[in-house]
Amino acid sequence: MNREREFAGFGRIRPAGERRALGGDAALAGLKAGGNPPGGLLAHGNGRSYGDSCLNDAGVLADMRSLNAIGAVDAESGVIEVGAGALLADIIAAAAPQGWFLPVTPGTQFVTAGGAIANDVHGKNHHRRGSFGHHVESLVLARSDGSVRTCSATENAALFRATIGGMGLTGIIVSARIRLMKVPSLDVEERVRPFASLDAFFDMADEADKENEYAVAWIDQLAGGSHSGRGVLLTGNHTQNGNFDGAHRPARLSVPFQPPFCVLNRPFLTLFNLAYRTAKSRSPGPHVTGWRSFFYPLDGVRHWNRLYGPRGLYQHQSVIPGDAARQAVPRLLEAARRAGHGSFLTVLKRFGNHEAAGLLSFARPGYTLTLDFPNTGARTLAMLDELDRITIGAGGAVNPYKDARMGAAVFEASFPNWRELEALRDPAFASDFWRRTAFALGAREREMAAAE
Numbered sequence: 001m002n003r004e005r006e007f008a009g010f011g012r013i014r015p016a017g018e019r020r021a022l023g024g025d026a027a028l029a030g031l032k033a034g035g036n037p038p039g040g041l042l043a044h045g046n047g048r049s050y051g052d053s054c055l056n057d058a059g060v061l062a063d064m065r066s067l068n069a070i071g072a073v074d075a076e077s078g079v080i081e082v083g084a085g086a087l088l089a090d091i092i093a094a095a096a097p098q099g100w101f102l103p104v105t106p107g108t109q110f111v112t113a114g115g116a117i118a119n120d121v122h123g124k125n126h127h128r129r130g131s132f133g134h135h136v137e138s139l140v141l142a143r144s145d146g147s148v149r150t151c152s153a154t155e156n157a158a159l160f161r162a163t164i165g166g167m168g169l170t171g172i173i174v175s176a177r178i179r180l181m182k183v184p185s186l187d188v189e190e191r192v193r194p195f196a197s198l199d200a201f202f203d204m205a206d207e208a209d210k211e212n213e214y215a216v217a218w219i220d221q222l223a224g225g226s227h228s229g230r231g232v233l234l235t236g237n238h239t240q241n242g243n244f245d246g247a248h249r250p251a252r253l254s255v256p257f258q259p260p261f262c263v264l265n266r267p268f269l270t271l272f273n274l275a276y277r278t279a280k281s282r283s284p285g286p287h288v289t290g291w292r293s294f295f296y297p298l299d300g301v302r303h304w305n306r307l308y309g310p311r312g313l314y315q316h317q318s319v320i321p322g323d324a325a326r327q328a329v330p331r332l333l334e335a336a337r338r339a340g341h342g343s344f345l346t347v348l349k350r351f352g353n354h355e356a357a358g359l360l361s362f363a364r365p366g367y368t369l370t371l372d373f374p375n376t377g378a379r380t381l382a383m384l385d386e387l388d389r390i391t392i393g394a395g396g397a398v399n400p401y402k403d404a405r406m407g408a409a410v411f412e413a414s415f416p417n418w419r420e421l422e423a424l425r426d427p428a429f430a431s432d433f434w435r436r437t438a439f440a441l442g443a444r445e446r447e448m449a450a451a452e
Helices: 024-033 088-098 113-118 157-163 198-211 266-281 291-295 304-308 322-338 378-393 408-414 418-424 432-451
Strands: 021-023 041-044 060-063 079-083 136-142 148-152 172-179 188-195 214-219 231-238 287-289 313-320 347-351 366-374
Touching (some): 021 024, 024 041, 024 060, 024 136, 024 172, 041 172, 079 088, 088 113, 113 172, 136 157, 148 157, 157 418, 188 198, 188 291, 198 214, 198 231, 198 322, 198 347, 214 266, 287 291, 313 322, 313 378, 322 378, 366 378, 378 408, 408 432, 418 432
Antiparallel strands (some): 079 172, 136 148, 136 172, 188 231, 214 231, 313 366, 347 366
């Protein structure tokens, strides 16, 4: 068992403790031999999932970081073969000198390729490129029956679609072939457009998506009254400056220890929001921004999640259908303000009209709002329940990949097709999230059937 690493969700809601884990090679050898551990198995990447979809306290985790081989980029197709444990940062470093970049990237480069597939991550350009799963040509999947299967849109297609966004429940992703994007430079020409209200943002969102590869809005969540919904729209396209330096650079800043309380309190957030909006608004015209700061601003501070204090943070991400967003998004922001909670980074983006890459892919047409809250206990949980009610009432969904507490009913309302994934789930694989939601729903259905 691996005792050298503490395994936890990035939100740090539950203590890291000493969870049982095997190295990736050992876990694969065990699957081949048919030795399935009691409580099940679950692959674990670099620990950037916020909630408990990456945890399996009843069983064993497979530490995938050692399966990090990276092949050469095919010069014609842009396809690269990587091990599931390869970090996106390492893929960028390997592919950038040939003029290739990730077609879709989340807000950190320190996630593994396997994690990006299992969570079907999205970025600032879903309106153009869809989610990460749309760019996976094929993957190799190890199952508890001892088989190792190549899965693609034409081979083991049902398993392929279940694995994308399947939260690691269909087996261990060993490797994948990913189709990259050709770019004239890694850097981005950014434009900043302040807006005074959410209505103003919604009015400009369609045009912003049509004209730009990347578009994302930052919202001043604490601003109420006449300033409610103000923020800045950040758009960008790759520049022509020919910068293909994708080398990894260590973070310049770090939070070296865990403070005894949450540093990101309301007075701090009020000042931060003012400073951020002022700083961004000073450069409204097009200007070149380095790719690291544009895509991964928080990667410049190691262990930034420690700022939330010993009780950790909850992230709530919802997606609201386009026709309901103008009413629901303001209600979500107001509900958080009314509960006395401030969100450090509040991000609003529009998803495009792409068919979902996976069975349980979160991204779907509409607007997605992401909020980060320090954990204050029952008060925070009550507020998050209210955000769930607003989301589901508007016909939306809550992101399971970033969740640490949603109830089974909210999960079912968000993903009514969850039974399709359960049917394809490897019986030897489970997670704390799946126990809390799908297993609970299954148990309820069995009880109801028995009572009839």
